[in-house]
Amino acid sequence: MSYFIGRNREARQTYGFDEIALVPGNIAVDPDDTDVSFDIAKSKFKIPFLASAMDGVVGVEFAIAMGKLGGLGVLNLDGISTRYENPGEVIKSIVDCPPEKATVLFQKIYKAPIQKELIAKKVREIKKAKVPCAVSCIPQNAAEFGPIARDAGADIFVVQSTVITIKFESKKQKALDIAKFVKDMKIPILMGNCVTYRVALELMETGVSGLLVGVGPGAACTTRGVLGIGVPQVTTTVDCAAARDFYFKKTGKYVPVITDGGMITGGDVCKAIASGADAVMIGSPFAKAKEAPGKGFHWGMATPHQNLPRGTRVRV
Numbered sequence: 001m002s003y004f005i006g007r008n009r010e011a012r013q014t015y016g017f018d019e020i021a022l023v024p025g026n027i028a029v030d031p032d033d034t035d036v037s038f039d040i041a042k043s044k045f046k047i048p049f050l051a052s053a054m055d056g057v058v059g060v061e062f063a064i065a066m067g068k069l070g071g072l073g074v075l076n077l078d079g080i081s082t083r084y085e086n087p088g089e090v091i092k093s094i095v096d097c098p099p100e101k102a103t104v105l106f107q108k109i110y111k112a113p114i115q116k117e118l119i120a121k122k123v124r125e126i127k128k129a130k131v132p133c134a135v136s137c138i139p140q141n142a143a144e145f146g147p148i149a150r151d152a153g154a155d156i157f158v159v160q161s162t163v164i165t166i167k168f169e170s171k172k173q174k175a176l177d178i179a180k181f182v183k184d185m186k187i188p189i190l191m192g193n194c195v196t197y198r199v200a201l202e203l204m205e206t207g208v209s210g211l212l213v214g215v216g217p218g219a220a221c222t223t224r225g226v227l228g229i230g231v232p233q234v235t236t237t238v239d240c241a242a243a244r245d246f247y248f249k250k251t252g253k254y255v256p257v258i259t260d261g262g263m264i265t266g267g268d269v270c271k272a273i274a275s276g277a278d279a280v281m282i283g284s285p286f287a288k289a290k291e292a293p294g295k296g297f298h299w300g301m302a303t304p305h306q307n308l309p310r311g312t313r314v315r316v
Helices: 060-068 087-095 099-109 116-128 139-152 178-185 197-204 223-227 233-251 266-274
Strands: 002-006 009-012 038-040 043-045 049-051 072-076 134-137 156-160 189-194 210-213 257-260 279-282 299-301 313-315
Touching (some): 060 072, 087 099, 116 134, 156 178, 197 210, 266 279
Parallel strands (some): 049 072, 189 210, 210 257
Antiparallel strands (some): 038 043
């Protein structure tokens, strides 16, 4: 139900994880009899978890460990892994850096150019372990990085921005033709992030193999604070899942919806799945794993004044 909050200004009640609880049903099911797997195109994953494409969350080692557990770690092609031959040394310098010097260090680190040969190298390192390889970049780099990753053996390519739409207007730059990119890549493409029924449906109509939903809820995202943009994750998931179901009835093609961000507890994950998500993408909890680039050191979100790339994690 919508409400008018002023002349010609309509608002709608929306819900986040803290605003709802799951009501138990009248049948108890043995956990051993449940199936929590999900599919992306023709690839099946045992567990419905993706690890966020953040430098403090997924490196080659973590992507391999996640793959062996049946999930999917997404490597960030815009970050440290493709700027430095040995990203471990860079991560160590961040972990050892005093908080008052962190901003200067981060700005220095991310001034280094992306080395395209490292894109292929990292993909091959992950594939050598015989696990699925997923990599991510922003739309501005997708046309260039996509073919490199695909030819090196990447199984899934993720195009991810803060807010993604089919229509993009700019006098200075040319927008990524999503439908053409999806067709030309010939491997499954995931797109994100969106929060509305209409945009979710429009993205599915381009032929994508999965959709990341959620704007602003993650620990590393400042979108809601800086721009005031976002929709609470439960409502986001319900609306985008409705678009998925409509698209499936219309075309027979099922496009999984992946709730991305804002989940800290197991209960949050359960609520996302109950709201219609096929899987979830998580960052902060995985950043504390010993296989993560920071070796389990706690990372927090970058502040807006640090002027760092999306997805950057900083020491708390």
